[in-house]
Amino acid sequence: MKIGLDIGSTTIKCVVLDQNEQIQYQTYQRHLSLIAEKTAGIIQEIRQRFPQCHDWQIAVSGSAGMGMANACGVPFIQEVYATKIAADRLAPGTDCIIELGGEDAKIIFLDGSLEARMNGTCAGGTGAFIDQMASLLNVSPEHINDLAAACEQLYTIPARCGVFAKSDVQPLLNQGAKKSDIAASILYAVVNQTIGGLAQGRPIKGNVLYLGGPLTFIPMLRESFDKVLKTGGTCPEHSLYYVCLGAAYLADQSCSLEDFLSRLSGYAAGSEWETLPPLFRDQAEYDAFVKRHEGADVPRGSLKDYQGPVYIGIDAGSTTIKAVVMGSDGSLLCTFYQGNTGNPVPLVRDFLMDLYRRRPDLWVAGCCVTGYGEDIIRHAFHADYGLVETSAHFTAAKAFMPDVDFIVDIGGQDMKCFHVSDGVIDNIYLNEACSSGCGSFLQTFANALGYDTEEFARLGLFARGAVDLGSRCTVFMNSSVKQAQKDGATVGDISAGLSVSVVKNAIYKVIRPSSLSQLGTHIVVQGGTFLNDAVLRAFEQELGVEVVRPAIAGLMGAYGCALYARRKALPQQKSTLSGPEELKAFRHQVKNVTCGLCNNHCHLTVNTFGDGGVYIGGNRCQRPVTKKEDTDNLNIYRFKQEYMKGLQPVPGRLGIRLGLPLGLNLWEMAPFWHGFFTELGFTVVLSPLSARETFLKGQATIPSDTVCFPAKLLHGHVAELVEAGVQAIYYPCMSFNFDEHLGDNHYNCPVVAYYPETIAANMHLPEGIQFINDYTGPHNPKEFPEKIRQTLIRYFGNRFSKNDVQRAARKAYAARDAFLSQIREEGQKIIRRAREAGKTIICLAGRPYHADPEINHGIDMLLTGLGLAVISEDCLSHLEKKFPVRVLNQWTYHSRLYAAAKYICTQRDMQLVQLISFGCGLDAITSDETRSILQQKGKIYTQIKIDEITNLGTIKVRLRSLLAALEQKEK
C-alpha cells in the first residue's frame, strides 16, 4: 500500500491507498510544530489499522516536509507538483488550481505548460492571515463564514501581510464598523491578494479548482473568488488531500514502517540551527532579575476608603483597554486591563458602571483618554481631555524616572519609542506598518503553538537553544519558525528566539540607532509586552544596560492620562464624564455611509449616542464633520492635482486620441507631453487621478508584488486609457531626468526610468492601440527634437517636418517651465499666507507623484485639518545651491529632497515630513541622509511610510506627536 504525507506549515495530512489506488484511510490534523511526533503517531495508527500489509511505499510532500523526507530516506515530492499529479487523475480537464494553505498561497495553471505561482517572500495573506483576523474579531475562523454572509458593505483591506491588515481592521473596529462587513472584506482581501500577487497577468479562466483548508471550510471565500473571477470554481471531494494524494501516487520506493519510524525518531533528535545564548543561566540569576525590577512601582490605595477627588485615565489601545483611577496623592485606587474584543465602547461603559457601583459617591475631578479609541471614547462618555499617546507615555515615564532620556513602549500592536532631551521629546520612532513584531505577534505565535502567552514566555526563559530568528517582519518570521520547527527546535527555543526578535525589531528596525549608546542611559520600558520577562531580559542583554520597567508597564498610557488630568484639573473641578444615570441610559448606534462630499468617497462610520451626540470616523478631511469646505486652501498637493485636472484634451487636427497615463514621472512631465503632442495635432487624453478602482483595474498584470505602489498604479492608468478609447498610449522610458545642478548626476530611479518596459511586457492592449515606450531624453534640448522625430516616424509615418517638431518641442519646454514656476510661486504664496496666519508650514516631501491622492491617502488634507500649511520639496529646492552630501547624489528628484531639507534648517516655522513608499529602495538611502541633514541643525525628522494602506489612524498619531513635540520645544 502507499502512504502520502503532506507536512504543511500548520497541519499534517495523510492518506493511505490500496493497490487500486483507492483511499483506505485519511487524516487531517494540526501539528502545532510537533511534526515528528505527530507523524509518528499517524504512522503508528496506520500500522495498527493495516497489520496485514507489509509492503509500504511512502512519499512525503509539503512545505515543511523536505527535511523529514531527507532524514527518513523517502522521496520528497514538491507540493505543487504533487497537486498537479493529483489533479491530473482526479479532476482531469482542470485549467487552473487555486490552493490556499496555512501560510502558502498557490495558483497552478495546468492549461498549456505547467506554471505555478507561489506566494513570495513578502506575501503573507492566507489561512494564517484569516486566523489572525478571526482572533482580532474574536470569533472562530469558521465563524468568519457566517459573518461574511451577512455583509452589507465592503471595506478596503490590503491582505499583503497580517500586520498591515491589522492596522486597518483595528481602527475600523474602533470606529464601530460591523463585524460582518469586516469579515467579508477580509475574504475579499485574500482574493485580491491571491489574484494580484500570484496571477501576475495570466488570466484565470476555464475549470477552476479550489483546494486547501480555507477554501474547503469557508464557502464564502469560494464565493468571493467566484465573484471576482466571474467564474464558478469547484471545490472537489478530497480537496484537503490533493497534495498527499499526489505524493502517494508517486510513491514508488518500498520502505518498512518500522524503519521509517526509527529514522523519524532520529530526525526529531538531531537538529542544527543558529542559536542564541540562553536568557537566564539559572534560577538564581532569574530571581535576582525579578527582585531588581520589583522596585519600580507606584503606591496603591483602597478605592473603598479613599476620600477626595479622583482622576481617571483611559488608554483605549489597539488590542487592549487600560484604565486607572488615581487619587490626588498619586496612589492607584483601581486598575483595569482587558482585551479589546473589537469594540472599546461597551468595555469602558462596563468599567465606569462598575466603578460607580462600588463607590456611588465617587468624586471624579478629571478624565483623560488616549490611544486609538481616544476620539470615540471621548465623544461617547464626555471625557474632559484627550492626549496623544506619546505624550501620555512620556508623562507616565517621568513619574518613574524624572531624568528619563529614552522610552520604549511595546504594546499589543504598536511600538513607540521616543528620545528626550532637555525634557522635550525630540525624536519619535513608531513602527511602520510592516514591522509590528509586537505583543500580538508573540501572542499569535503562542496561540498557534497551543499555549497562552504567559506560559509560552516562561518556557523561553531558560531555553538552551534559543533560535536566532533575525529582526524582520512577521511573515518572514513565520518561515523562520517553520524552518526551526523543521529542524526540531523546542517550543521554549522558539519562544526565547521570538522574544529576542521582538527586541531586535524594536532596536534595529524601528529605532535604528547608529550606536547603542545613542539611546541614552536612562531608559524606561513599558507597554504590556515588557511584562513578559523574556522580552525584558532580551532587551537588557541586547543593550547591555539595566532599564526601569514599572510594575504597571501595561498601564502607563492610562497612568499618564490620569497624571495629565490631575495637572489640568482646577481645584474643586467636577469632571464632565458621564455619571451613573447617563451610563445606564447609554445607547450606541453605528451606521455606515459613504461620504459624497468629494471624490474620495470615504466610508464613514457614524456613531450616534443615546444623548444625541454624534461621532464620525473614517473621514480623511473635516468636511463631513463641519459640513463646510476647507476654504483656507494652504495645500500645494491640492494645487498640483487641480493643475493636472486642468490638462484637458484639445481636439487636434490629426484626429488621433493619444493617452498619457498619469503616474510616476508623468506627474511632472504631463504638461510637457501634453503641450508637445497637442501642438503636433494630437488629441491628448490624460488618465484621471488615481482612485481605488484604478489599482484594482490593473492589479492582475503586476509582475512583481514587491515593487512600489506608485509603479503598480500605472497598470490601472493604462487600463483606464484603454477604456477612454485612445488609439495610442505614450509612456516613454527615460534614464535621465533634467539636470537641476543640485547633484552629481541627474538620473531617474530605475523604476521611474524603465517602468514603461514592464507595462509593455505584461499588459495586453486591444488591437489598434499603439503602446509607445521608446527611450527619450528631454534633458538634452538640443538633440531632443530630432531624436523624438525618429520615434514619431516609427509610429505615425513621416508626417511631421523638422520645423513642426521644433515648434512642438518649444511649446513642451515652455509648458514644463510654466508648471514648475507656478508650483514655486504657489509655494511662496502658501508660505506667505501661513506666516500671516501664524501657521506652521510642513514640507510634505517625497517625489512629484506623491501628489496622487491614492498614493498619499490624503495625508495633505490630514495636515491642513490639523491647522498646518502644506508645501512640497519642489517648492523649495531651487532656493539652494549644490552642496556636499554623504551619499552619491545622482537622482534629480532626490537632489531636491536634500536641498529642501537644507533650506528648512534655516526656517524656524518649517518642518519636514518625508513620505516614503513601501518598497522604495532609494529611500533607504535618502531617508538616512535627509534625517542627518535635519538633525545636524536640531530639526525633528518625521518619516511616513505609505503603501496601499488607507487608514490614517497611525499617521495621525505620528503627526500629532510631532505637533506635541514642537509645542513642547517652543515652551
Added chain:
Amino acid sequence: MAELKYNKQGRLLFTKEMKKEYTILVPDMLPIHFNIMRHIFVNEGYKIELLDNAGEHIKQLGLKYTHNDICYPALLVTGQFLDALTSGQYDPHKVALIIMQTGGGCRASNYIHIIRKALERAGFSYVPVISFNLSGLESNPGFSLTPSIIRRMLAGVIYGDLLMLMSNQTRPYEVKKGQTDRLLEIWINHIGEQFKRKKGCSIKEMKQNFRDMIHAFAEICRKKTKKVKVGIVGEIYVKYASFANNSLEKFLAEQGCEVMVPGLLGFLMFKVDARVQDYKIYGGNFMVYMIAKKFLGYLEKIEKLFMDSINQFSDFVQLSSYQDTKPPVKGLIGLGNRMGEGWFLPAEMIELVIHGYENIICTQPFGCLPTHICGKGMVHKIKSMYPHSNIVPIDYDPGATRVNQENRIKLMLSVARENLCEV
C-alpha cells in the same frame, strides 16, 4: 605609519604610503576570477586579500549597521568588512577596503557611501574605502587603474569565464570524482603564476593558454547521462556569490543538475555599451561615445578569440557573442535600459533558452529596483515567446529562508524533469 589624509570634501584618501603598508580587502564575489586577478595587484605592489568570510553573524552585522531596506549585497559586503575588521586577523589601522562603483542609476553606486556610514557607526572611520570604478567617480593617490592593469584584468576575466564555463560542463559528468576541481585549481594557480610575472596577457599568450586549457578540460572523461540543465542569471552579486545565494550552485549539483552561469565579460561589455547606447538615444558627449565604442571594439576582439578557441578545440556549449544577444530582445526590452543588469538580463535568459538551458533561476536581492523590471518584469513575456522555457525568480535577503527558496527551485526542477522525460 601612514598619515590619514582627506580630500577637500572630507573624504579619507588611500595614499601612496598606505599602498605600501596597508592590506586591501576585497569581497570575493567570483572565486575563480578573483583568485586569478588578485595576482595582477600583487604584481603592482598592492597587498590584496580576498574575503570569503560567511555565516549568519555576518548578515546580522550587516543588518545592524545598514538601513534594513538597503539591497542585500550592500548589507552582506558591509557585514563581511566589519566582520574582518573585528576578527583580530588584521590590524584595522593597516587595512583598506575596496568596492566597485559603476556610476549607473541604481543603488549599487551608493554602496561605497553605505559602507562608509557603517564604518563610522562601528568606530572605523579611519579605514579608507577605495572606489573601484572606470567612470571617473572617486580617485585616490595610492590606487590607480592604469591601462596596463585594466588590460591584464580583462585577461583575468576571460580566463575566469572560460574556466567557469568548462568546469560547469565537466563536473556533473566526470567519471573520476574531483577531477574537474583538481584541474581547475591547477589552472587557477598556473595563470596566477603567469600574472605574477606579468605574463599571460598578450593576444598570443592568451591564444596559447586558451588552447591548453580547453584541451585539458576536454580530456576529462565524461559520462553520457542526461541531466537537467539549469541556467543562473540575475543581479550580479547574488548570481555569483555563493554566500549571497545560499550556495545555489552546490544545491543544484546535489539535485543532479548541470549549471550554466553566464560569464563576467558580457556584463562588462554591456556596461561599456551603455555609454554607446546613451549617445545613440539621447545624444550627448561625442568623446565619451567614441572612447566607449573603441573600448567595446577591443572587448569584442578578445571575446571572438575566446569563442573561436572553444569552437575550434572542443564541443563545450557556449552562449552567443555579446552583439548577437541583441536581436532576440528586440520588441521585448529597449537597449536603453542600462541600470543594474538592464536589457542584458532578459537577453541572457533568452540565450540560455536557445542553448538548451531552458530551466532558469533568476536571482535577485529582495527589493532590487532594476530587476523588478528587467528580471521579474520580463519573465511573463519570455515564457510566451519561448513556451518551453521554465523560469523561476528567487528573492534573496537576510530574512528569506533557504527552505522556501529551495522549495520553489524544487518545483521548477520537477517540471524540468518532467520535460526531460518527454523529450
